[in-house]
Amino acid sequence: MKRLIPQFLQILEKGLTQANQPIARALWHLRHPTLRGMAWACAAIPALFVVYVLALIPFTPSIGDIRKAKIEQPAQILSADGKLLAEFKPSNREWVKLKDISPNVVNALIATEDHRFYQHFGLDWRRTASAALHTFSGDRQGGSTITQQLARNLYPDEIGRAPTLTRKIKEAITAFKIEALYTKDEILETYLNTVPFLYNAYGIEMAARTYFDKSAGDLNVLESATLTGMLKGNSYYNPVLNPERALQRRNTVLAQMVKYGKLTPAAYTTLARRPLRIDFERQTEPPGPAPHFAQQLRKWLAAWADRNDYNLYSDGLVVRTTIDSRLQAMATQAVTLQGNQLQGIANSAWGTRAGCAGGRDLLQTFLRETPDYRAAKDAGLTDDEALKRVSSDRNLVQAVCESKTRVQADFLAMDPRNGQIKAWVGSRDFSQDPFDHVQQARRQPGSTFKPFVYAAAFEDGAKPSDTFIDKPVEIPLAGGEVWRPSDEDEPSERAISLRDGLAYSRNRITAQLMETVGPNKVARLARAMGVRDSELDPVPSLALGTSPVTLKEMVSAYGTIANLGGYVEPVMVTRIEDRNGEVLAEFAPVAPKQELPAAAARTLVDVMRDVVSRGTGSSIRSRFGVRGDVAGKTGTTQGNADGWFILIQPQLVAGAWVGFNDSRVTLRSDYWGQGAHSALPIVGDFFQRAQRSKLVDSRIRFATDQTPGWFEERSGRLREWFQHLFAAPPAKTEAPVVTRNPARHAPAVTASASESASAFASATDIEPKPLPAQPPLLQAPVPASGVASGVASGTANGSVDGETHGSGEPALAPTPTPDDNAPPDTGEGTARPLVGASASVSTSP
Known part of the structure; x- marks a missing residue:
């Protein structure tokens, strides 16, 4: 072994010497260059450079890309009637x-x-x-x-x-x-x-x-x-x-x-020598006639373009939408007009010009949520010192006050037959509030959710003439709590029909009906009909609209009602073309999916007609003169934080919401805070304009007439024949006495189901005299200051009741205009969340 090691080292040394010979020769030639070597070196440098350039060519824009850039054109968004809505630059x-x-x-x-x-x-x-x-x-x-x-x-x-x-x-x-x-x-x-x-x-x-x-x-x-x-x-x-x-x-x-x-x-x-003179002003893109719609469409179109290998900003796409520019203009005008009127009321109620002098306690809460307050706390100040510092900044206080007390409103209209969206207004002013309340804001719907409860009942075989006793309701909840929904008036202990319960938005009646059909069934039906993105908490108070939803979902679900139970998903685009007019994609209407039996839907539409003919939404006819076959529902949530109204017609469904970005802020008025007086005027103004412009045909009616079967038809003929055969000679009698009820107050509760159906049979101004023993459903007029709120009692551990003062709509308007003599929304419930239910929150930023 000792002799092998020296031999191995000797062989290794010899190998390294031989390997280094080429390197050594190269170094020698560099130290002693020849003319031939210098020529080769000079030729190699540009050759390597050319190779390097050629290697970079594939990493530069192609000829096709540059040719395409030459005709670059942004996508154009057109309305259904051919008007330019936006360009996506x-x-x-x-x-x-x-x-x-x-x-x-x-x-x-x-x-x-x-x-x-x-x-x-x-x-x-x-x-x-x-x-x-x-x-x-x-x-x-x-x-x-x-x-x-x-x-x-x-x-x-x-x-x-x-x-x-x-x-x-x-x-x-x-x-x-x-x-x-x-x-x-x-x-x-x-x-x-x-x-x-x-x-x-x-x-x-x-x-x-x-x-x-x-x-x-x-x-x-x-x-x-x-x-x-x-x-x-x-x-x-x-x-x-x-x-x-x-x-x-x-x-x-x-x-x-x-x-x-x-x-x-x-x-x-x-x-x-001349000075530099400029006239500076930032340029903003014009929002266009439907900015919130365009904002939502851009997201959808960008995804479609990516999937189909198109450039949204340069390929010259022409997108034809479902929006009707005329209806869009009417919707924008209606939202602006009502929003400005309500803003004046809010400014007066909150003392906005004086820095929210009418709500100091809540203002201090808002100031504690500002970055300025947090910065003061981080600097080591106490709560009182930090609050005093930010409160002394008048500009900050005024900005916070104006921001929090700015009234917001949104509106959506769609064709229930094919789901095409016809008008979309996401806020009062896109430049001030680009947040889209139609699709992004989730708010409690209040009593506009009640039709789903009645739909579930009619699906199970209930009849509009079925009654519940107007009595105190106590529904046990999990954990030992008790839910006690209430109306603005005391229980009458009389029988109230389902027809009247929905027309006058009676909370106790709806709560009993919910207990009968079950929250799970109502939640499933509401999801199937269109409330598909928001979470619905299947608890009893869901009947009064405690789970926050979007306006788009509610209008879509009401479209299912108007379509007699057939759900159609809302659509924004009919087709997409290239710059030369060639159709790239076409979106044909989808066949409706029957989510609610047609018979139940017909019954529900018929009952909802009474809401606008004699119930909580009657000012649609008396004040705005909306004609034709329409039905709808008002809604108001706890403390008047949210006002809703949705109207259905065979060709068009339109809904509006009014409130504030922060649900802790309200209009502070038991009159103006109600959906019948805050949201309904937007829909009424819109429909009034649309009908006058012939964009909505008031002659079209819902197909709610039930075709009699073979047995019913022949039984009826036989009955008529017997009546004619054995009829006694007619006696001379005086004409029946009828009274005109200028306030359109219908006699409300009856002692039996048959009497109830008779007392509320007429949806016109002429109706039979009520029986003396049956007082009217609507109570005596209340003072202009508002209505006495029924206090909802709960358990000591914080369980929450239903609605505190009926629908939030008083029995009589404080200062009715000559056109506003219809019975106000006396039965509209205000929704309060209970333990386990969704809280009333705003998702706006």
């Missing part, structure tokens, strides 16, 4: 033709950025070499042509942003491709329409509006030089924040124009 930019841009801009641009623009083919070799020499000597300079800058603007991700040799080579390759496909004028036009100018202004048109409040075609020499000077560094030469630098840079541009013959020396001498 990647940035705030308005494209203008080169002929519509001031020649001063073109002259300043070419003189400053690329004076040999018309001589080169994308790369200025002399300027590039000069820039390279200055950069190597420590004085870094840019050598990009206008075409190279355009390449960088169009394809920042493909080319890159780092100042490296690779980026410059990619930039040059792309510039050559652009020059091959674009004319010089097209390059200038594309460049001027894509270059950024700060403040979300892209392109020369938006820059001209932002900094000088004029169009690009009206820019003079000084203004053109100012904007051109910004191209070297938008922030550094920003005329708003750095006017001195911007002035110097402007004069440099003017000097360049003199150098290349675009401006005379005399004109330069005069112009250079």
Whole structure:
């Protein structure tokens, strides 16, 4: 072993010596170069460079991409009647033709950025070499042509942003491709329409509006030089924040124009002395007639474009939507009009102009939620000291007060036959509140949820004439708690029919009905009919609408009612075309899915007619004069935090919600806070306008007439024959006495089911005299200050009752207008969550 080790080391040493011989020879040749070796080395350097450039070509934009960019066009969103609703642009930019841009801009641009623009083919070799020499000597300079800058603007991700040799080579390759496909004028036009100018202004048109409040075609020499000077560094030469630098840079541009013959020396001498004058105003994209709808559509369309390999911002898609621009305008007007009126009431109730003087305690809660308060606490101040500091800031207090007390409203209308959305208003003002309350805000629906309870009962075979005794209701809950729903009046101990229970929105009757059909069945039916995204807590108080939902879900579910039990998913788009009009996708109406038996749906529609003919929503007819076959339901939640109303018609279903982003804020009025007076006027105004414009046919009726079967038909004929055969001679009698009830107060409760059906048989102003022993359902008028709220009692451990004062709609309006003599919403329940139920919350930001 000892002899083997030295031999192994000797062999290893010999092998290393032989391996190092080529390296040693190469080093020797480098130290002693020959002419032949130098020639090979010189030839290898450009060859390697060419290989490197060729290797980068696949990583630059393709010819197809550049050709597509030449005809770039954003998606256009059109209404069903052909009106432009929106354009989906990647940035705030308005494209203008080169002929519509001031020649001063073109002259300043070419003189400053690329004076040999018309001589080169994308790369200025002399300027590039000069820039390279200055950069190597420590004085870094840019050598990009206008075409190279355009390449960088169009394809920042493909080319890159780092100042490296690779980026410059990619930039040059792309510039050559652009020059091959674009004319010089097209390059200038594309460049001027894509270059950024700060403040979300892209392109020369938006820059001209932002900094000088004029169009690009009206820019003079000084203004053109100012904007051109910004191209070297938008922030550094920003005329708003750095006017001195911007002035110097402007004069440099003017000097360049003199150098290349675009401006005379005399004109330069005069112009250079003038001050920098700007007229700055940020430019915002116009919201369009349906901004919240467009906002939701953009999300859906972006997903569709990704799946089908289309570019939303450049492929020129034409999207034809279901929105009717005329109905959309009517909906916007109705929301604005009612929202402004309610805002005046809120300002008065809260003392908004005095910093919420009418709600100091709640204001302090709001102030504790501000970043200013948290910063004061982080600084070591006590609660009182921090609150005192933020309360002393009047501007902060006023801003918080105005934000919290700003009334919000939303509206949605759709065709129940095919699910097509016809109008969508997500807030009072998109520019102030872009949050979409139609699809994003979840609020308690209150009594607008009651029709689902009655639908479940009718599905189980209940009849509108079936009765429940109006008595105190106590429903045991899990954990030993008890739910005690109440109405605004005391229990009458009389029988009330289901028809009257829904028409006058009686909470105790609905609660007993819920106990009969079961919360699980009601929740399942509501989901099947359209409330499919929000969670429904299957507890007894669900009958009074304690689980928060969206307006879109509720209108969709009411569409199922209007469609006689057939559910159709809401749709926004009918078809998508390319820029040449070729249809890429068509979305035909989906056949309705029968989620509620047609017989039960017919019965429910018939009962809901009474809501608007003599019940809580009767001002739809008396005040707004809505004609035809309509039905609906009002809704008000606990403390008047939310007001709802949804109206159904065979062609159109429309719903509205009114409230505040923060559910702790209300209108603080037992009159205006009710759905019959806050949300109903929006729907009433809309339907009134739509019917007058003939956009809704008031002659169409719901197909609720039941066709008699063979046995019923023949039995009826036989009965008529016997009555005719054995009828006694008619005696002369006086005409029956009828009374006109100007307030449309129907005699309410009856002692039996047959009497109840008779007493409420008429839905017109003429109705039989009530029996003396049967007092009317609506109680005596209440003072203008409001109604006496029934106090809902609960258990000591915090279980919550149902609704405290009926529907929140008083028996008589405090100050009714001449058109508002209908019986107010006396039975509308206000929903309170109980233990285990969803709380009343707003999902708005």
